[in-house]
Amino acid sequence: MKKILQKTSIALSLAALMSSSVFAQGRFDNVEVKAQAIGGSVHMLVGAGGNIGVSAGPDGLLIVDDQYADLAEKIATTLADISKEQTRYVINTHFHGDHTGSNAFFSKHKKATIFAHDNVRVRLSAGEETDPAMLPVVTYDKGVKFHMNGETVHVFHLANAHTDGDSAVWFEQPDILHTGDLFFKDWFPFIDLNSGGSVTGYITAVETLLGMIDGGTKVIPGHGALANKGDYERFLNMIKQTYAYVQAKKAAGMSEDDVVKAGLEEKWKSWSWNFITEERWIRTLYK
Numbered sequence: 001m002k003k004i005l006q007k008t009s010i011a012l013s014l015a016a017l018m019s020s021s022v023f024a025q026g027r028f029d030n031v032e033v034k035a036q037a038i039g040g041s042v043h044m045l046v047g048a049g050g051n052i053g054v055s056a057g058p059d060g061l062l063i064v065d066d067q068y069a070d071l072a073e074k075i076a077t078t079l080a081d082i083s084k085e086q087t088r089y090v091i092n093t094h095f096h097g098d099h100t101g102s103n104a105f106f107s108k109h110k111k112a113t114i115f116a117h118d119n120v121r122v123r124l125s126a127g128e129e130t131d132p133a134m135l136p137v138v139t140y141d142k143g144v145k146f147h148m149n150g151e152t153v154h155v156f157h158l159a160n161a162h163t164d165g166d167s168a169v170w171f172e173q174p175d176i177l178h179t180g181d182l183f184f185k186d187w188f189p190f191i192d193l194n195s196g197g198s199v200t201g202y203i204t205a206v207e208t209l210l211g212m213i214d215g216g217t218k219v220i221p222g223h224g225a226l227a228n229k230g231d232y233e234r235f236l237n238m239i240k241q242t243y244a245y246v247q248a249k250k251a252a253g254m255s256e257d258d259v260v261k262a263g264l265e266e267k268w269k270s271w272s273w274n275f276i277t278e279e280r281w282i283r284t285l286y287k
């Protein structure tokens, strides 16, 4: 009996091992990269990782972020469906791999020039096995403007928010804002405290961006569906209220673990997701 049990458990763990390795191999196999026309020259691409913004027209393509390396070919195929022109420029809203993964593909195979804030290049360069082809070639401190496809594209840095190298991109004429990871629609945001991010800086950055847009602006969040100013205000409100709640408990002498145990108010539970759970969000707000 014992032997049978042992065999069964070995078979089971083997099955688990195989299915997990198959899963790892094919993590992106079933991902489709889909495009949506939003306004003017601008499209939004959704696959896995950060949403991609695109300006497409006679002057070529400019893309904002490029998701994971494994999706590069699929992204290129979807872009080719939008326009036969060349992908000339890539802007990275920050250094995280789900926004910069296809950099090397676009610089090597499409001869695109990569733009980002100075600190994006610094942080990507610090990686141990970084392919130099993935590094931004043009870096800036405050920002840069592109004049193409009959529109003006404003790229500007926001200090210490999600990371220390965040940029947002405003497509002026169609009035579309790509926030990078300064917006997770209806989800708790990830704030990378170990890479120069900060909760108060994040709040300031969101307030700055909200001050630039109105009810007619379309908002491409870093993660989540296409949004508007009302959605972004709801997000800011959630951050401010949960931050005040956690800081009040901390001021009253509660430990981080005790606040985690107590949890947030019921109305915020739906903002939790697999990467930033309620616990992780509380720990971010407490620090």
Ligand SMILES: [Zn+2]
Binding pocket: 094, 096, 099, 162, 181, 190
């Ligand atoms: Zn990010």
